[in-house]
Amino acid sequence: MTTWQAMNTLERAGYIFAPTAEGVRASLQGQPPAEASALLDIVRRDREAARAYVLARQEGATVVDDGCTYSLFDALAIGQAVRKGEARLLGKVIFHQQEMTVTARWEPLTGEASAELLNRRRECLKNALEARLKAMENSRWENLTAVEYDQFCAQYGRYYRLLEEYANENVLPVWRSPLPGK
Numbered sequence: 001m002t003t004w005q006a007m008n009t010l011e012r013a014g015y016i017f018a019p020t021a022e023g024v025r026a027s028l029q030g031q032p033p034a035e036a037s038a039l040l041d042i043v044r045r046d047r048e049a050a051r052a053y054v055l056a057r058q059e060g061a062t063v064v065d066d067g068c069t070y071s072l073f074d075a076l077a078i079g080q081a082v083r084k085g086e087a088r089l090l091g092k093v094i095f096h097q098q099e100m101t102v103t104a105r106w107e108p109l110t111g112e113a114s115a116e117l118l119n120r121r122r123e124c125l126k127n128a129l130e131a132r133l134k135a136m137e138n139s140r141w142e143n144l145t146a147v148e149y150d151q152f153c154a155q156y157g158r159y160y161r162l163l164e165e166y167a168n169e170n171v172l173p174v175w176r177s178p179l180p181g182k
Helices: 003-012 036-045 047-058 072-083 114-138 146-170
Strands: 015-019 024-028 069-071 087-089 094-096 101-103 106-108
Touching: 003 015, 003 036, 003 047, 015 047, 024 036, 024 047, 036 047, 069 072, 072 087, 072 101, 072 106, 072 114, 072 146, 106 114, 114 146
Parallel strands: none
Antiparallel strands: 015 024, 069 101, 087 106, 094 101
């Protein structure tokens, strides 16, 4: 998460920022949100960017994209990073069923830039999904009962759609399934 994204989130939570000679001064109207401490840590890391944000906002600029809404594929990649202890979540994770997107605020704990960590985790997730699909294709799926086959196909379809989403985002060739009807 960038300094500007963190400041935008804090503003929406009731924080007011004013420029100072060294950076910015923050004041809060109301109760601080649970993720405020982590967001303020992000702001403190780059005081020049924080001051530039406040000055831009005073001139009428707005933050259009807060950088916190991700595709399902990216949200799963972030989840992997969190499970591996490479990142932490800041606040709530919200699933938007209609858009099939996820809103999450997070930061790396490894010293990597968030984009680098996300790209590395995307690649790991893509490889894991491809391996899982190959394993499913090589399994004895022909011998499954009708109910087991339906469950198998549903799971295969979920993995396949995630890989399609990744391919569409990255303009890659789409995974082609050798299974009938997939």
